[in-house]
Amino acid sequence: MPAGRRRDEYAAWLEDRTLPAFSGRILSYDLAATTEYARLRAAARAAGLAVATADGMIAATAAAAGFTVATRDTSPFEAAGVPTIDPWQSEQR
Numbered sequence: 001m002p003a004g005r006r007r008d009e010y011a012a013w014l015e016d017r018t019l020p021a022f023s024g025r026i027l028s029y030d031l032a033a034t035t036e037y038a039r040l041r042a043a044a045r046a047a048g049l050a051v052a053t054a055d056g057m058i059a060a061t062a063a064a065a066g067f068t069v070a071t072r073d074t075s076p077f078e079a080a081g082v083p084t085i086d087p088w089q090s091e092q093r
Contacts, residue, residue, distance in 0.1 A: 027065055040056065040080045040082070041080075051080045055080070056080060059076070063082050
C-alpha cells in the first residue's frame with residue numbers, strides 16, 4: 001500500500017486495536033516449533049503423507065505448545081499427527 005493517510009490509519013488501527021485484542025494469544029514460531037516441524041515432517045514423509053510448509057509450520061507451533069488446531073481443513077494437520085477440531089462439525093479428532 002502506498003504511503004499516505006489511508007496506510008497510516010490502517011497502521012494505527014492495527015497497533016491500537018488489533019494487536020491489543022490478541023495480546024498474550026499470539027504464538028511465536030520459535031526453536032521448539034522448529035524442532036517439532038522437523039519431527040512431524042519426517043514422520044509424515046515416512047508415512048507417505050504430504051504436509052505443505054505453511055500447514056506444517058502451523059501444526060508444529062500448535063504441537064510445541066500442546067494445542068489443538070481449529071480448522072475446517074483437518075487433513076493436513078491429521079497427517080502431521082496434530083489434534084484438530086473442525087468448528088463447523090464440532091467434533092474433536
